[in-house]
Amino acid sequence: MAKQENSGDYNSNIWCNIAVIVTGIGQAGKFSHFIEGNMINGLHGRYLSNALAIKASNPELSVFAISGDGCTFSEGGNHFLHTIRYNPSIVNIVHDNGVYGLTKGQASPTSEIGVKTGVQTLGVYNTPFNPIAVAIAQNASFVARGFVGHAEETKNILKKAIAHKGYAFIDLFSPCVSFNRINTYKWYRENTYYLEDDYSPFDQKEAVGRALERQKLPLGIFYINERPTYEDNIQIYKNDTRPLWQRDVSIEKLTALIDSYR
């Protein structure tokens, strides 16, 4: 994250001291250790809960929740579903490689049917989780898919995600060069395409249709649905924008509340 610059035409330049990177467990979960900045490297599956509460405690912070497909869709599946519902203004990047790298190559929730591993010796028979379709169906406010092999395009998606007000979800294809011999850089280059320039990301049904495509996987911004954020809905920042740490309990109000029990 660059230091504050005033030249940007979008508000994705963030002073690094107000950015927080929250990661879970897995290879992608180590992300925060490679960045000089505020960070939590928390538990497996729970990073979205950490991230949401950070944003709700101090809306001035820019919160980046980053982990992998196992952490987000398996261990933390419930939090993924519910964070979409809350709609906090956080950027959620899921490095999706279709394999458990940290534990040396077991299937992940996004592994394709038939993929054999040292554990799934008969090949995967569980239906792959479709995070994009689920997120759109749940009315997530920003849903995109990128591929790390396309640096420029991914950067553009991230900029839009950062500028978006509300929960921004990016499923980011990130090949595991050690344990996934199928979904390689080459495979992703050959099996993906970008949503057309005239594609409108505001139609939920159309977006779900695109998310269900499996022959070639679309990349880009599938869906945008502007709606009130969690920080707005809780209302406590409406008349007082100070983050929680700056506030003090009002003894007068507490006295009045206690006295109501007299």
Added chain:
Amino acid sequence: MTIEFNDSISIVLCGAAGQGIATVETLLTTALKKSGLHVFSTQEFMSRVRGGTNSTTIRVSANRVQSYCEKIDILVPFTKEAVSHVKNRLSPTSCILGDKQLFEKNPDAQSCIMVDVNYEAIAEEIGHRVYSNSVAVGVLAGILRTDRALIVELMANKFQSKGEKIVNNNIEAVKRGCDLADEIMASNKLPPIPSLTNQPSVGSELFLSGRDAVALGAIAGGCNYVLFYPMAPSTGVGAFLARNRLEFGIVSDQTEDEISAVNKAFGAWYAGARALVTTSGGGFALMTEGLSLAGVTEMPLVIHLGQRPGPATGMPTRTEQGDLELVLYSGHGDFPRVIYAPGTLKEAFSVTQHAFNIAAEYQVPVIILTDHYFINTSYNIPSLDHKDTKVEKHIIETKSGYKRYEFSEDGISPRGIPGRGTGFIRVDSHTHTQDSQITEDPIVRRKMVDKGFKKLELLKKIAIKPSILGDGNSKIVVISWGSTFHNVKDAVTELGKKGYSMVYLHFSQVYPIHESTFNYLENAKKIIMIENNATGQFAQQLYLEFGVKMTSKILKYTGYPFSIEELVSKLEKEL
């Protein structure tokens, strides 16, 4: 041994869920307290929304009354099942005041004094049987000689929002109830009711439940974020804070599950908020990995756990002190923690308030253990002394190069938060270096673990000492912890009247235990532990800490609280 409760009257309301017992309880306790009498009330109820049989015990006294007795002076049954539900508490001096159809043929009622009072018939004369409860309030308040003007005012306030007609009908209902009380008293059907002297100063005291005291303590502790997944008996604390959230600027979150609750609390503290998680044993069990995370990252955390009987779903609306070992040993790995177990409303307020400061200063998880009985029991107290409390944030402004886990003499590294200062706040669930990088270095590992236990040594020194009551020189020691305080205290007092001498130690902090405890244990001839669980979990802690075994343990794990009578009889056998 019979106990003479000659300065108090015990009233039991018994009926089905949904019949409005709680309304009668609220109106009656408020009226009695405002009229200058000391009031205690506790509820026992089934885990169902409608039907079943529930009861509320209200004790009224000229002196402070804060404990539970079995004896019933007046029973108001609302259903046919009511009398049998409380049959073990009835005696020939118990008076049943109600519609005779509900009890006249019930063998359990036959030894009691039966007075036919048809609340419903009067209510129907006024216009609708919905006013029956107000008639009952009037009858009971009348028998206790409560000032009529005060009750009328109370009814007017209570039903104000429902319009003039409903207010007037309710006022008419209580007045008719009071008239009926006069008739009953004149008829000499009742045994003599102790004449209770009102004390005007009591009228302006607080009337609170354990739930209220914990929630108010949280607000006084600077709590500005509350997280919970609904679970009896802990939900009330969350609901209390949710109701007051806009007034006090509290984020209130009913999370998707308990795992999320604890991990959100973690994120909130990281960002400088003061978060409270409220749960029960089953929910806490799901949070234990998060507790361990707070342990390794030295993140402050405050959890209120309202205990109920387990294992698993157990008895959702009953009481037990069975989760001490759960909170003490949960969370993988070794890390320090603090556990409070308030015995009085004042303690519940003060330890909850204090918990936030201790968590912030020592950067450890702090757990407040209450239980169903404590949460659902109310009585009057003069004040909470909240103006003396202070919110201590213990957050520094960081500078560039700040190390979150910098080694220090006492094990405490000053805590920064993101957005305050120029340092980076890095916390890591792995064993980490001083600047939060993952490490597998054996020396750093050992020093980081030791760092935590240096803090535990400090926490031991500032542990809350046990309250000492009774004869401080006695070699007979009675011990209890948490919610049993008032009931044990009154039992010890009763036995004292009979000539028994003993010292009573009550613990409102159960971990770490204050070292002065040993002075009372080492020379004791007899140590009697009283716990609302099956194995004596606190007795085990005293043994582990001081190598002292209890002479005997009085344990109750039926799902119900101890009564004074029961404790007097069980303790007497051990003396």
